[in-house]
Amino acid sequence: MIRRTKRARLILCVSIGSLSLLLLLVVLFVHTQCLRPSISYYRILEDSIRNHHPDDRSKYILLYTNFFGNRNWNLQAETVGPDFFRSIQCPVTDCVLTNNRELLASISDYDALLFHIAEAWTYSLFEKVPKIRSPRQIYIAANMESPAHTKHLLEGDHDFFNWTMTYRLDSDIIWNYNNFVDIESGDIVGPAERPQWRTGWEDYYNETLYELALGKTKMAVQFVSHCGAHSRRDELVQEIQRLMEVDVYGKCGTLECPRGSPRCAQMLTGEYRFYFAFENSLCRDYITEKMYNSMESYIIPVVFGGADYAKFAPPRSYVDVQQFGTVRKLVDYLDYLATNPREYIKYFWWKEHYRISGDQPFCQLCRKLHEIGARERTQYYRNIKQWWFDGSCQKDAKIKF
Numbered sequence: 468m469i470r471r472t473k474r475a476r477l478i479l480c481v482s483i484g485s486l487s488l489l490l491l492l493v494v495l496f497v498h499t500q501c502l503r504p505s506i507s508y509y510r511i512l513e514d515s516i517r518n519h520h521p522d523d524r525s526k527y528i529l530l531y532t533n534f535f536g537n538r539n540w541n542l543q544a545e546t547v548g549p550d551f552f553r554s555i556q557c558p559v560t561d562c563v564l565t566n567n568r569e570l571l572a573s574i575s576d577y578d579a580l581l582f583h584i585a586e587a588w589t590y591s592l593f594e595k596v597p598k599i600r601s602p603r604q605i606y607i608a609a610n611m612e613s614p615a616h617t618k619h620l621l622e623g624d625h626d627f628f629n630w631t632m633t634y635r636l637d638s639d640i641i642w643n644y645n646n647f648v649d650i651e652s653g654d655i656v657g658p659a660e661r662p663q664w665r666t667g668w669e670d671y672y673n674e675t676l677y678e679l680a681l682g683k684t685k686m687a688v689q690f691v692s693h694c695g696a697h698s699r700r701d702e703l704v705q706e707i708q709r710l711m712e713v714d715v716y717g718k719c720g721t722l723e724c725p726r727g728s729p730r731c732a733q734m735l736t737g738e739y740r741f742y743f744a745f746e747n748s749l750c751r752d753y754i755t756e757k758m759y760n761s762m763e764s765y766i767i768p769v770v771f772g773g774a775d776y777a778k779f780a781p782p783r784s785y786v787d788v789q790q791f792g793t794v795r796k797l798v799d800y801l802d803y804l805a806t807n808p809r810e811y812i813k814y815f816w817w818k819e820h821y822r823i824s825g826d827q828p829f830c831q832l833c834r835k836l837h838e839i840g841a842r843e844r845t846q847y848y849r850n851i852k853q854w855w856f857d858g859s860c861q862k863d864a865k866i867k868f
């Protein structure tokens with residue numbers, strides 16, 4: 468009896484054992500055949516997350532050089548992030564701007580490096596350009612000054628910069644002084660290669676402005692602090708002064724009016740008819756804040772520069788010196804406007820349709836760094852010196868003087 472029981476127990480154990488083994492094999496079979504695919508999917512997913520990670524994360528922009536002695540390019544802090552981009556109402560805000568080279572583990576981890584080429588880079592002995600560079604990094608040449616004021620020598624920068632960020636309209640990122648925004652649509656209309664300006668200046672009239680124009684007693688005003696500029700604007704003004712009165716304020720003139728004082732701003736609207744916004748050099752697309760600032764007041768800017776102003780400002784918002792063959796013709800036209808207030812005030816028609824807004828180059832930069840198309844294209848400037856200098860400035864003005 469006992470022996471039989473023992474045998475039965477043995478059989479039971481063996482069968483339980485082999486059953487477990489079978490079960491194990493089944494589990495193993497199921498595991499390898501059915502569960503494995505899901506494991507490899509998981510791995511694929513993980514790989515793809517890893518591979519796409521650098522593109523989906525914040526873009527880090529390193530301010531590699533100073534901006535006119537300012538380490539953080541006039542930003543509020545050493546490092547600014549999405550909050551800053553939100554505060555200036557950028558469409559894309561997932562970017563970090565910093566001058567801290569230790570924020571990321573390596574210089575080659577930053578998505579973009581910004582170099583200011585208007586001034587000579589102050590190299591210390593050990594710190595020139597980064598020693599290591601990743602191929603997906605974007606090196607950017609930034610400049611708001613004209614070629615006449617570019618102090619960094621671009622000679623040695625062949626095959627170095629991927630993008631340009633300047634006031635020129637053919638830059639990768641346009642960093643101009645101001646924009647004209649359509650009040651109704653909120654769209655930036657100019658600058659653009661072919662801006663679609665509204666019409667309506669021909670029959671523009673406004674009683675208050677008419678009264679204002681009648682009250683003006685002085686002809687033209689100019690503010691200059693940089694004398695002997697490349698454009699020879701000082702000589703031009705002297706020629707004009709032989710035919711018409713021009714009050715010159717600032718270092719290069721005889722009069723003084725502290726910048727930003729209320730009296731100074733008041734006299735533009737209340738006393739003077741024309742504001743001379745003469746650029747220091749005659750370069751393509753180069754229009755600085757002078758013209759835009761004067762447009763805040765009710766005074767007609769008389770512009771002198773190398774730009775095609777029609778790309779930048781609405782028609783009938785300025786008088787372009789370069790459209791006149793001689794100084795005499797220019798002065799005759801200004802006299803005509805001065806004695807015909809109805810014509811004079813037509814130069815303010817645009818104020819009902821456009822407002823001037825400061826440019827936000829960092830918005831464009833952030834957006835472009837996130838653009839798939841821009842990211843996947845490899846590009847760099849073989850000869851940045853040629854791009855920046857050749858054919859970009861006029862030596863002689865079109866108007867004779």
Ligand SMILES: *[C@@H]1O[C@H](CO)[C@@H](O)[C@H](O)[C@H]1NC(C)=O
Pocket residue numbers: 602603604605606626627628629842844845846847
């Ligand atoms: C940036 O320029 C460098 C140097 O010419 C080049 O090797 C690299 O491929 C460029 N990168 C991109 C993303 O265009």
